[in-house]
Amino acid sequence: MAKYTSNALYIFVALISVFAMQSILVGATCAKIVGSCATMDCKGYCRKLTISGDSHCRYYNLCTCFFNLSLPPKIQGIPMCSLGYGLCDANCDSNCCDAKCTSAERVYKNPYGKCTNMANKNYCICYYDHP
Numbered sequence: 001m002a003k004y005t006s007n008a009l010y011i012f013v014a015l016i017s018v019f020a021m022q023s024i025l026v027g028a029t030c031a032k033i034v035g036s037c038a039t040m041d042c043k044g045y046c047r048k049l050t051i052s053g054d055s056h057c058r059y060y061n062l063c064t065c066f067f068n069l070s071l072p073p074k075i076q077g078i079p080m081c082s083l084g085y086g087l088c089d090a091n092c093d094s095n096c097c098d099a100k101c102t103s104a105e106r107v108y109k110n111p112y113g114k115c116t117n118m119a120n121k122n123y124c125i126c127y128y129d130h131p
Contacts (some may be wrong), residue, residue: 088115101126
């Protein structure tokens with residue numbers, strides 16, 4: 001029984017080590033809304049910004065770039081990360097947007113939300129510092 005327990009312990013320690021190394025290698029991710037997908041090459045733009053330039057246009061057809069912050073960006077000065085939280089309207093103003101962001105994004109540093117006009121719509125955008 002003791003040998004079985006010690007083998008299980010070695011396996012457990014090995015698994016924890018693998019997951020810890022994976023977390024270190026993956027690094028932190030930052031999302032950044034950079035413009036309308038209708039007027040730009042989103043994928044190309046995001047790839048020019050950083051080595052890990054993943055992108056998508058799923059949030060109201062706005063180009064969102066994703067950066068792996070453990071890799072050096074090709075350009076410096078990406079000021080803040082940002083995520084979309086729907087539209088601002090008569091039912092949800094900047095205070096509502098900020099409340100949505102600060103309650104939902106507790107895992108990020110210094111989150112705040114504000115209504116931002118982009119591509120002729122008023123979006124609730126959550127901004128946060130790099131992790």
